[in-house]
Amino acid sequence: MATYKAPLREIEFVLNDVLNVEQLSKLPGFEDATPDTLLGLVEEAAKLVEGQIAPLNASGDAQGCKISNGVVTVPDGLAEAYKLYWQAGWVSLCNPTEYNGQGLPFTLSKVVDEVLCGGNVAFALYPGLTMGCFEAIHATASEEIKNTYLPKLGTGEWTGTMCITEPHAGSDVGAAKTKATPNGDGSYAIEGGKIFITSGEHEMAENIIHFVLARLPDSPPGVKGLSTFVVPKYMVNADGTLGARNKLIASAIEHKMGINASCTCVMQFDGAQGWMVGAPNTGIQNMFVMMNLARILVGLQGLGLCELATQNAIRYAQERKQGKAFNGKEQIIEHADVRRMLLQMKATTEGARVLAYETGMYVDIAKNHPDAAVREEAQDWVDLNTPLTKSWCTDSAVEMGSMAVQVYGGHGFIKEHGVEQIVRDAKILCLYEGTNGIQAMDLVRRKLMMNGGRLPKRFFAKVRDAIKSASADYDFIAKPLAATIDDLEATTQWIQQSYKTTPDDAAFGCVDFQRAFCLVYLGFNWLRMAQAAANHADASLRQSKRVTAEFFAQRMLSQVGALLSNVRNPAVEMMQLDAANF
């Protein structure tokens, strides 16, 4: 059985020693969010996750969800665990205090997300979608609607969904056909089918609030004709009590590769009563309020699974004896190839943690810093880092899961050892909230181009500053990093140019480019971690970080050159191959 221990030492190291999380407590409204408070809360969350939620991970996978006459049953123990979770205040952590939130930094909620997802990623989707739905309503709705739904949605007493995808409208959201017809009383009748609706139906909460993308009768075709609606499972009376069941039903649930404890529903809206939030035909923007933060959350889900894979592989390799290594020891961690895998897992996971947490901190700064210029720069970082965090952490989750299985050998293929579940749970992360290919297109088409290419310029400058100020002790990573930065900048300029005339070139290479960008970002993170660890009181951490940084510099950063040379190949011949000739 895979077990999960929240990596508290690592979390503290990244927040305090690498990213200086103390700066958040200088922001207005976050005065109480001192490092000690934040870390104390993470420790509390870890206790709950390790004790009550992680133990349901394997059983939830084995049992899965069931549906009968529209009633969805979740695996044993999940409802009780969810109640513990929301009642302890973990859903409302960073919500505004006016809606029963605790007004703590977004960063903290992302760290808690990592821990929760490491323990049980399928479980984490219930609060995860609830937070997304809260955000979306909070950003778009009238006071009346906010007051009706947000207090209970914000605590997690009610859960939420995002109803976006339809059978023929996945990545192409604009093809959605669900209709919203005015009822004449300010409400709308929602009619249509949605698929892949996470937490669409269950009995764990008294009410479920659906945030639905639908089309007004007179709206233009495509993405510009979509609007957003709040559609409750049960009507909410003026006094806050629940009324009639709304006309919507889960008609089926999906049978999936993984995240089996999360119910993925086919939802049928049969004239369900809903209320429009945001202006007509601004649905896509309203949805992106939530989507951008959701992409960061998905990154954290990936990080949680990377950590789960890494720590279990290390523990197994420390204990399992098999043959004798060249040094005469029998534990498989002494075998060079096993060690290589474990170092790759550490380099990937720990590097990803800095990327993900830093992105979370930029969200807080972009929202709360008193200086507009600082907010603007922080928002640039959020925009740039979102596709990087989402894609790197999730691609890595699949890879780390697969590598953990490899470390376990044949035993890894057996369900009871729990590591094969990581691969199965992780793969969805590369697909939902925009596939990782879509993240890469977002990176090359939008993030490289916005504001005259300001975003990547900020990155190159920041990394070059870090390289310049690093002492010769860090040449082992600063020098190769400097070379990759030059290469990345040249390739960025190539894309910015070629995109104007041959957009397929950039599109063809976008995933390789995204991976290269992530590797360089991780190089920057490993430079900072190596520096932060050098004088750390913990000798184990000092040695571990130094060696892992060397591993990254020697054996992972080396991929960047080939990836970028791939990108700079024109794609014209590739695009001319007839579709029928594949």
Add this chain to the structure above:
Amino acid sequence: MATYKAPLREIEFVLNDVLNVEQLSKLPGFEDATPDTLLGLVEEAAKLVEGQIAPLNASGDAQGCKISNGVVTVPDGLAEAYKLYWQAGWVSLCNPTEYNGQGLPFTLSKVVDEVLCGGNVAFALYPGLTMGCFEAIHATASEEIKNTYLPKLGTGEWTGTMCITEPHAGSDVGAAKTKATPNGDGSYAIEGGKIFITSGEHEMAENIIHFVLARLPDSPPGVKGLSTFVVPKYMVNADGTLGARNKLIASAIEHKMGINASCTCVMQFDGAQGWMVGAPNTGIQNMFVMMNLARILVGLQGLGLCELATQNAIRYAQERKQGKAFNGKEQIIEHADVRRMLLQMKATTEGARVLAYETGMYVDIAKNHPDAAVREEAQDWVDLNTPLTKSWCTDSAVEMGSMAVQVYGGHGFIKEHGVEQIVRDAKILCLYEGTNGIQAMDLVRRKLMMNGGRLPKRFFAKVRDAIKSASADYDFIAKPLAATIDDLEATTQWIQQSYKTTPDDAAFGCVDFQRAFCLVYLGFNWLRMAQAAANHADASLRQSKRVTAEFFAQRMLSQVGALLSNVRNPAVEMMQLDAANF
């Protein structure tokens, strides 16, 4: 639902146009094995697989195997399909005619293996292990034992197993504890437990023959004290009829990530009667007779899954509409990033096919060529290619499965679409018959070193010849290939040297080295395929091969440099990290 069509055009192209399979019909005993005969047989196998066996792939995965009081039940339809399969002669294809075999080339049986595994890899393990057991007994046993078991094992009427692994003896085979005590009548009493025994118990055949690794009472410790025994499920009387049930039982079956239609058994031998085959304490050599061919077979299993993933992803992308590509078309195959994935899948899979089939042909030549020098060279190629084929085809199977899911988007995560099963089925291939890390160690420790380093030298010379004789039309691949050959040769020499003093360096880099070697081999294959396709009658194939070769040259061969530079890094710091500090 994933569907499988045997890639007959591709198979014919590789056998006839790239590898000149006609040469096999010039070998003594293979006079009838003309290309037309071989391809006709493949076509027959394809009909059976597509019609009767592939349709059981999804249902077999969903149902899995059950055990009750030592009786194993396989999924519905499997027993009937297996009967059709062996009765049609597909198990006995390349077995010697004296034991009811058809004496056809090993190559043919590997092509049929690809097709069978593409259709249903879990099913394929029943005949696969049977063939391995036949080989092992054939190579080691007395005439009497051969005559007792081989006629029915050779046709597949009885099935076979390999009982090697024990809970604490996986990769470290020498730790096996199962005991063999002389009964005084020439037979032995086998006592002990084995795990991960594929097809260990079922009711699909009248008898199951176990090839068991066990330890004689007075044998030395470790691998040098192992012997091999034939242990039937039912005793075989002198007249060939079946006698009493032997004292062995399947005490449990494993619940696995995939290959659920294949029963993976925990076997308990409770004084079961067995007969030693081969000399005492030569068990490890006896096992390797089978193991080397089994590793090639596992490569073919991977190839089958690569093909299944690739053809389904292409079909889906040709049909699925989603948004508009830059050229205005709606099918997702017109989107550059989807196309990039499909080309990577083609480049990987089709390149792997040449590697795998060529390895099969070398087996035939090494066994049957009249000229000893030619046999010796062919055996060198078999030795070199075995870890390459096993590791490349199986690592790729996981990667291609995951990429197929990515092409399908969210739908790929849903079981009914059938592509997620590929990932789950494929992962075991990277683990059994020696993990891919063990393949890499075999490559660097044995294959690079044997006979004064003759094996890699043959490879470098052959590829350089091909480059030299290629016209300027093929510079697009010949030139980068030439550079990688130089780099690979230099790194090979680095390993051959460093291994003498610091074996951990080679061991630390062995997986990267193996991957680089495979990529260079595939470059050689793509050069040959590009040449063979240039004047092919089929215009679709001409275009497809040329573009895919360009893709490989531009975007995959480019990885070699970084991989090899990784390898040449000394690993000393990595090895010094304390195991407790990870």
